[in-house]
Every structure is written in C-alpha cells, then in structure tokens.
Amino acid sequence: xxxxxxxxxxxxxxxxxxxxxxxxxxxxxxxxxxxxxxxxxxxxxxxxxxxxxxxxxxxxxxxxxxxxxxxxxxxxxxxxxxxxxxxxxxxxxxxxxxxxxxxxxxxxxxxxxxxxxxxxxxxxxxxxxxxxxxxxxxxxxxxxxxxxxxxxxxxxxxxxxxxxxxxxxxxxxxxxxxxxxxxxxxxxxxxxxxxxxxxxxxxxxxxxxxxxxxxxxxxxxxxxxxxxxxxxxxxxxxxxxxxxxxxxxxxxxxxxxxxxxxxxxxxxxxxxxxxxxxxxxxxxxxxxxxxxxxxxxxxxxxxxxxxxxxxxxx
Amino acid sequence: xxxxxxxxxxxxxxxxxxxxxxxxxxxxxxxxxxxxxxxxxxxxxxxxxxxxxxxxxxxxxxxxxxxxxxxxxxxxxxxxxxxxxxxxxxxxxxxxxxxxxxxxxxxx
Numbered sequence: 551x552x553x554x555x556x557x558x559x560x561x562x563x564x565x566x567x568x569x570x571x572x573x574x575x576x577x578x579x580x581x582x583x584x585x586x587x588x589x590x591x592x593x594x595x596x597x598x599x600x601x602x603x604x605x606x607x608x609x610x611x612x613x614x615x616x617x618x619x620x621x622x623x624x625x626x627x628x629x630x631x632x633x634x635x636x637x638x639x640x641x642x643x644x645x646x647x648x649x650x651x652x653x654x655x656x657x658x659x660x661x662x663x664x665x666x667x668x669x670x671x672x673x674x675x676x677x678x679x680x681x682x683x684x685x686x687x688x689x690x691x692x693x694x695x696x697x698x699x700x701x702x703x704x705x706x707x708x709x710x711x712x713x714x715x716x717x718x719x720x721x722x723x724x725x726x727x728x729x730x731x732x733x734x735x736x737x738x739x740x741x742x743x744x745x746x747x748x749x750x751x752x753x754x755x756x757x758x759x760x761x762x763x764x765x766x767x768x769x770x771x772x773x774x775x776x777x778x779x780x781x782x783x784x785x786x787x788x789x790x791x792x793x794x795x796x797x798x799x800x801x802x803x804x805x806x807x808x809x810x811x812x813x814x815x816x817x818x819x820x821x822x823x824x825x826x827x828x829x830x831x832x833x834x835x836x837x838x839x840x841x842x843x844x845x846x847x848x849x850x851x852x853x854x855x856x857x858x859x860x861x862x863x864x
Numbered sequence: 865x866x867x868x869x870x871x872x873x874x875x876x877x878x879x880x881x882x883x884x885x886x887x888x889x890x891x892x893x894x895x896x897x898x899x900x901x902x903x904x905x906x907x908x909x910x911x912x913x914x915x916x917x918x919x920x921x922x923x924x925x926x927x928x929x930x931x932x933x934x935x936x937x938x939x940x941x942x943x944x945x946x947x948x949x950x951x952x953x954x955x956x957x958x959x960x961x962x963x964x965x966x967x968x969x970x971x972x
Contacts, residue, residue: 588906588960588961589902589903589904589905589906589958590901590902590903590904590905592898592901592902595898596898596899596901596902597898597899598898613898614896614898614901617898633905633906633909635906635960635961635962637962652960652961652962682939682956682957683937683938683939683942683954683956683957684936684938684939685938686939687938687939688957689897689898689899689939691896691897691898692894692897692898692899692900692939692940693938693939693940695894696937696938696939697938765936766936766938786938
C-alpha cells in the first residue's frame, strides 16, 4: 500500500474494537486521521465464538459478526484505514510522533492513540513451539472442527478457557480442563455452563511441563502442586492462559509501561507522554472486554482532539 | 479487494498446482476462522508484490478435506510454502507480513 501523505493530526494504531471506535469518533469529528492495521480489522473479537455481554444484542452475537458490524460502521463514516505492519514507534519529537513501517517508510502525527491490543500467552514449555499447528492451538473457535471425536485438553481457568472448552465439546468427544488452582477464575455464569457439560472433566492444581508427540500431539506431562507427575493422553491442547500486550513496536524506554508491559493512562486515556493515548486491551486496567475497549476508544479521541486544539492555540 | 492473482485450489488440482519449480505459497483457511480473515489482506498484497516470482493460492479446508489431512493441518490459518512438490517450510497463525516475507524468501 502506498502512503498518501506523510503527516496526520491523529494516528490510531490497531483496528480492534477500541481502534475502530476511535476511528469512528475521529471521522465524525472531522479530525485528519489514519487508522493503521496490519491485517483485516476486528482484533481479538474475531476469534471469539459468541459475545453475550455487549449491550444492544439481546440474543448475543458471534465475535466474527460483531467485528464485521463495527468495521462496516466505521466505514460508513469514511474512516481512513491503512493496511500496513508497524515496525516501530518513535516519540522523541512532540510535533512529529513517528510511525515506522516494516518496509522502512514512515509517517508522523501530532497525536497518537495506541490500540494495539494483546495476543494469547504461550506456556513456554518443551514441545509447544515444535507442535504448534500440529495439536497445539491458541484458538478453539478456529481449530475445534479438526478435533472431531477426539480427546483434547484446555489449559487455563479464566473466561476464555472455559468458553472455549464448552465450544470444543461440539466437536471433541471429551475435553479435560487443566488448571493450576483448585477453582475456576471464570465468571459464575460460564462456570455453571461448563459444570453442567458432561463432556468436560478437570485436573485441578496442576501445570503442564511438556507437550509430547512424534508428528502430532500425543500426550501432556503434568505436575501437581505437591510435585506428583502424570501423563495425560490427548490429541490436542488448547492453551488459553491469558494475554500478553502487543507492545513490541512501542518505545518502552520512553513510554511508561506497567510490570506486565501494559500502558498505564489517566482517566482520560492519556499515557505518560503528552499527546499519546492508549485504549483497549493494551491499556493497564482491571477488565478487558469489548464494551470498555469501545468506551476508551471514544474517550481517547475526545482527549486527543482537546490536545490538538490546545496545541494549535499555543 | 479480492485479488485475481490468488488462485483458489481444490483437492483435485492440488498436486499439479504445487508441482512447479516456481514456489507456491498455499494459505489453508476457512470462512468461520477469524485469524484467517485477519491475514487475508496480507496474502492478497503478497500476491501482487511477488507476481511472477511465486504463486500464491488459497485452499478452503471446509470444502477440501483431503489435502489438509495429508499435510497434518490441525490449525488455521496455516501457510505452507512448496517448491517442486516438496514442503519448504510452513507457518501457523495470523502472523505479520514480515514473517510471511521471511518465509517466502526461503524459496527464492
């Protein structure tokens, strides 16, 4: 994709729910903007089977459809979306915050909204990388149909792990949830669903130490909190143990991050650098859901607009 | 913005499509897969940029059960790079363009 111009008032990084909402608000406010996304818009919600807690959809909606609707909504107001992979962000010059692309080209802006989101965590154990795509998966809704009538394991006990375990039982004959604690962390309504599902069983207080298999996953080696080891014969393993911030392109020596790499902001989404805002899952916060990502995306544009106006008056 | 430079493959024509000396990158995908959709525009872009150097093709795993089974595909998107009918390398997940360019360069 060729670059149309070299400087914008506002650049938004990432087109998940936060970035798409920011784009929508920026476009309606007639702010000179561009929304940069490396692939198709949607973000992590694209891989969510079903969204039951986003207001306005009383029957629920698939994550796929919700991201389609958000993208269509942004496009209705002519949000300027650029498909390009960002290599690095340079924040030395307050008047020209610089976005450098994978191909070496660059554009600058006055205000920047970071909506780069997060990606699934990896376990970092032997066999995980070697068997990725060969029984090791990070997306139940993507890969469940490959496990028809098979026994699979889900690692994790949060909302995503529990939702995906339930989804996997549509295809798999049996799903074993392996969790390092003695109770699930997922919200109660999701716990009720999985505890009622006869195809799901549990290995509590246990961690996976390695994933084994010749060409495909054959078994997991487990250790419990007392140090006892065991093997679990499965044909697939879904690793759903939380998320890691997509911050590799950000200058963290200059931009403040928390101990996990998320970006702290004030109540108006302003980061430690004037004119740089953060919204959605990349932001340091307690809850990461579509509903607050959208709210923060909208808020960040109003805050950025205020910054731009104050800047131009001085 | 579907590119006419991306060939849609099926099980029947797969072997002849990957048999050529010019490398072929095949994107195994399905319509219900979010990350497949996310990576779609990048694959289209590569087809434009590498026209004449490599062929870029897609295979819908829903409609074509044989080939994905043959290559042990258990996650999508999986992109496999072929040269002369042999697998050069493969990558799984919605990776960025840089990683796909690195993959392609292994066969050039």
